[in-house]
Amino acid sequence: MxxxxxxxxxxxxxxxxxxxGVSPFSFLWVYEPDAPTCLKKEL
Amino acid sequence: MVKRLSDYIASYISNELNYNQDKGEVMSYGLEIIIGGFLKTISLITLSLVLGIFSYTMVGMVSFAVFRTIIGGAHQDTYGKCFVTSITILLCIGALGKNFYFVADSSIWAFLVYGQSFFSTLTWVPAGTEKKEIKNQKLRIKMKSMSIALLTLWIILIILYPIYNYQQYVFSSILGVFTAFFLITPLAYKLMSIKFNFKKGVI
Structure with missing residues (x-):
């Protein structure tokens, strides 16, 4: 438990x-891994 | 290595909590960000301490990162390349900041960088990549506004340095901001061999 x-x-x-990591106001400055499809959105 | 470690931990958590594949992928992605960032930060702190440029490197890094999170810019295509490039750039900023902060009046450099950054903001912010591109015009204008507001706050802090006596760190901060904005230019994308169509997102 x-x-x-x-x-x-x-x-x-x-x-x-x-x-x-996928929000518009957080361009990752350290590394940009591939975001999973379920998190991707049109910005 | 980071990807494999993230996948392994995500798979363990998913199994324990009976998560589906989507949740597992989210876990892996989040862990990749955390582990990748942690490794890079620890390496940067250690190397800058060994080289005796810790405080200058940290000032440069914070100045760089604060803008970078809003303005975007070029990224390397693998974690390894990104690790080497960013650690090298930030250590160079720290070393230059420590050894050359007295060479000229920092205010002049700051205003030159402010001008360059202001122009870059109007032209390219937010600068996307193949993995993340912002096309929504309202959002683009919002991010440009945020960048200009932050730049203005930054230049005020730079102008105030004689009052608060942090002159030795001003040059590191200028270099950090310059680098962040240089990395959104088409030249930086070209130097890093990144194919990206700037025309698509320009307002």
Missing amino acids: FKKSVLSTAAFMVAIVAAS
């Missing part, structure tokens, strides 16, 4: 980073 909570929290935080 504890392990699942920790992993869920980590997954949520990683998902926020992933979403910010």
Whole structure:
């Protein structure tokens, strides 16, 4: 149960980073990996 | 390496939490950003400390990164190339900032860079890549406005340096901003062998 909570929290935080990576106001200055299709959007 | 490590961790988390493939891909993408950025930041901090240019490099890096997140610009096509190029550029900024900050009146350099950046903002911001291109005109104008507002705030901070006595860092900051805006020019894209049609997104 504890392990699942920790992993869920980590997954949520990683998902926020992933979403910010495709937002118009965060051109990644460090690296630009291929965004997954489900996150891609027309800007 | 970063991609493989991200895929491995994402796959582990997805299995534990019974995520579908889409969620797994999002995990992997987010982890790639985090791990890639972490490795680069740690390497930059370590190398700049070893070379004795830490504070100058950090000022250059922050000045570069703040603008870069809004204005976009050229990217290398692999993590390895990106790692080497950006670490080299930022260490050069730190070294030049430390050794040449006294060569001329920083205000003159700052105004020259402000002019160059202002022109670049009107012409190319936001400068996209094949992976990310902003075509929405309202959004483009918003990003240009943000860039100009940030540039103006930056030049005010530069003008105020005699009052707050941070002259030794001004040149590093100027170099960081210059580099960020240089990387949105067609010349930088050409130097990095990146094919991108600038005409498509220009307002």
